[in-house]
Amino acid sequence: MENKNGENYSFETAQxxxxxxxxxxxxxxxxxxxxFGVGRTQIIDFYISNSAKTKITMTLYDSERNIIKVISEEIENENNNFIQIMKGIYFEHNDMTASTLPKYYITIESEEKTEYSLILQKREYKESDEKEPNDKIGNAQIIEVNSExxxxxxxxxxSQIYNPALTSGDLKNMEIDAYKITNNSFNTYSISIELSGVPSIDANIRxxxxxxxxxxxxxxxxxGDGETIDKLILPxxxxxxFVLTASNSVLxxxxxxxxxxxxxxxYTENEPNNKPEEAQTIEFRKTYKGAIDYPFDRDYFTFNIPIQSSVKFQYFLIDSQAVNxxxxxDILGKxxxxxQTDDERIFSLSQGKYYLIFERDLTKEGWQKGISKARNYEFNLSVSNEMSMDYNYGYYDELPKSNKNTDEYDYYYYYDNEENEKFEENLESNFNNTNDIIILKEEDYNSDYYYYYEDNENENDTYYYEN
Incomplete structure (x- = not known):
């Protein structure tokens, strides 16, 4: 430690x-x-103590004299001294010589005359250290994901330390820690963010x-409990x-x-999928698993129907029936x-884009913070062309004859149906006999673009579908 040496009342005369x-x-x-100067990458914790029980404010500035952090809260230690603590401030390595190191400034002020001690506790930076200041998204600490x-x-x-530059919103004058998860690879990851529980803290993740x-x-x-964001897809x-905040004052x-x-x-629900523009695209005949994780959570899935089709929907509500x-x-709404029970339903849908939506029924099962749990579900969606423009709402082994002069019947052909495979093998002859039947490939149902084209030079209609 050294002593204050004189009239250090300005940046120009700083000691x-x-x-x-x-x-x-x-x-x-x-x-x-x-x-002070910084010649290597390190973390510095700043401590101020005084015995007069007088409030002291410390402000940390960068080399351009912009405010980095402010601390004015005090706690009383075992020796009845009042202490302010500014922890985890990150300083980047540079190759400058000691005489040309960038300057970082500190100011100390109090309401009364008082003696104080200012301590800079330095240590080497570790990969697991928080990098303060990270009090807003622009200063978010980067976590780069590069392997499964x-x-x-x-x-x-x-902490009670805050960045005065944050002047608007409900985070104003609140200590927050901002992070950025980034993926600089060709891989896709499923990310979980887990925040530990801490006694006396009610934290959240934004x-x-x-x-x-x-x-x-x-x-x-x-x-005292932690928070988790799960199933976050990082393409x-x-x-x-994401930002961590605490709803109560802490130090x-x-x-x-x-x-x-x-x-x-x-085939697992991928967050975020809380609104139509975030909807997860469904593949038919695949089983998906998801969960309503919090009271206002909504899970959106989407699929396309190129021509009027019959849809079979099977679903299982695993933890609770209180799920809508x-x-x-987009055109017709709901x-x-x-x-609200495990079921299998069959219905007819015309051409268009559709959304499947899961949400908690809070009128039947209210949400209690810290008590209510996620509600899991599973579902499977399959689709079939409807034959002869006779759009029945059920799947039948046999339907009324489409041609009174033949013994042929109208069928719903599933992709996993053996009859469907035979039909596709004889597509040309079947098409000539019943040209109102269109067999689509599975990928056609997931395509975003499709159109109908009629070639007048040919005897039969020609249908084109594009992915």
Whole structure:
């Protein structure tokens, strides 16, 4: 430690901190100015203590004299001294010589004359360290995902320190920690974000898109419990931001943040899928698994019907029957509502784009913070062309004859039906006999673009479908 050495009341006369700290005395209405240099990548914790039980404010500035952090809260230690703590400030390595190192400034001020001690506790940076300042999305700490089944861990702090530059929104004057998950590879990952539970803290996770657009907030657990965002799909060369906040006042309480990269499973519900533009595209005859994770969670899935078809929908509500299931269309809105029980339903849909929506029925099963759990479900969707323009609402082994002069019957042909395979093998002859029957490939049902074209030069109609 060294002593304050004189009139250091401006940036120009700031005193250099050459050792581990300063013993000084503050004057009312005056600020003491100090500076230090950083020659290697490191973490610095700043401590201020005084015995007069007088409030002291410390402000940290960068080399351009812009405010980095402010600390003014105090706690009383075992020796009845009041201490302020600014932890985990990250300083990047540079190759400058000691005489040309960029300067970082500190100011100390108090309402009364008081003696104080300022300590800079330095240590080497570790990959698991939180990098303060990360108080807004623009300063988010980057977590780069580059392999499956890997755990990325951050050791951080909930603190009363805040960035005064954050002047709007409900996060104003609140200490927040912002992070950015990024994927700079060709791989797709399923990401889980797990925030540890901390005594006396009611924390939440706020999720944002790559452009800072709001996605959702996870705050379903009580004080002392952690929070989790699961099934977050991270496509190639994409990113998400998320922010940790605490709803109650805290002072330098440590937390652990875990980001887990898992193998991507396209048949598991992929977040975010809370609105139509985020809907997950369905493949037919595949079983999907999902969950309603929080009270206002909605899961959207989407599929295309190129021509009027019959749809078979099988679903299983695993944990609770209080789940609303519906089908909607951009033009018609909600068109079908399913019973709140395991079921199998068959219905007819005309050409268009459709959404399958799962959401919790809060009128039957209210949500209690810290008590209510996720509600899991499974479903399978299959589709069949409807023959001879006779759009029945059921699947039958035999339908009325389409031609009174033949013994042929109209059938619904599933993709997994042996009859369907025979039909496709004899497509040309069948088409000539019943040219109102169109057999589509499975991928045609998932295509976004399709059209009908009639060639007048040919005797028969010709149909084209594009992916």
């Amino acid at each position: 250099y901190i050459s050792k581990d700290g300063i013993n000084g005395e503050s004057e009312p209405s005056k600020k003491d100015y100090y500076y 089944n890997r755990l990325y861990t951050i050791e951080g702090y909930y 999720l944002y898109g790559s452009k800072g657009n709001w996605i959702t907030i996870k705050d379903i657990n009580n004080i 190639p060369y994409s990113s998400y931001y 330098n309480i440590p937390y652990r943040l875990s980001v887990i990269a898992k193998p991507y499973d396209k 299931i519906s089908f909607s269309n 068109i079908i509502t399913m019973p």
